[in-house]
Amino acid sequence: MSFTCKDIESLGTELSDTELKELLICKENGEVDFKLIDIREMFEYSDLSIKGTDILFPTSTMHMHMNELEKIKDSFIILYCRTGSRTGQMLNILKRMGFRKIAHLSDGIVQFSGEKLKNAPLPK
Numbered sequence: 374m375s376f377t378c379k380d381i382e383s384l385g386t387e388l389s390d391t392e393l394k395e396l397l398i399c400k401e402n403g404e405v406d407f408k409l410i411d412i413r414e415m416f417e418y419s420d421l422s423i424k425g426t427d428i429l430f431p432t433s434t435m436h437m438h439m440n441e442l443e444k445i446k447d448s449f450i451i452l453y454c455r456t457g458s459r460t461g462q463m464l465n466i467l468k469r470m471g472f473r474k475i476a477h478l479s480d481g482i483v484q485f486s487g488e489k490l491k492n493a494p495l496p497k
Contacts, residue, residue: 378404381449386464387479388451394487396451397425407449411496412463413482418495423453424488426496432459446472453478453485 378399384392399405410428411418418429430438432454450472452460460477467475478485 378402381405381407382474384476386468386476388476389479390485390487393423393451393453393478393485397423397487400425405449407451408445409451409453411454412452412459413454415495417455419492421482422490422493423482423485424490424493426453426493429496432463435463442467442472447474449474449476451476451478454481456481456483 378396381396381399388396396405396407397409400407408427409423409425410430411422411426412430412432412435414431414433415429418426428441430442450467452463452475454460454477457477457479458481460481461479464475464477482489
């Protein structure tokens with residue numbers, strides 16, 4: 374699917390590898406803004422992460438980050454995990470909590486062909 378940077382909110386809740394790569398380019402060029410959130414555990418993030426990740430909120434401690442998530446509720450949020458399973462579940466939970474501008478990388482980092490980082494510093 375081809376889209377323009379401004380079409381981010383019309384993409385739906387499941388993003389493909391190609392869509393996320395295009396969005397990351399748009400974000401880098403300042404054409405669109407969103408928060409890319411890794412919900413895997415810290416050791417998984419340290420092993421390999423997607424370049425451009427803004428936040429690490431491990432699923433095991435997500436309950437501790439709800440106030441931080443509430444602060445960015447009006448931003449477009451994209452979640453990713455290893456295969457898309459955890460983010461699919463988290464997406465449904467957050468949607469029930471009123472998050473509307475939210476999507477996830479449907480096949481996770483294992484299928485992501487964009488730029489990845491090994492041993493990246495932890496995001497805020």
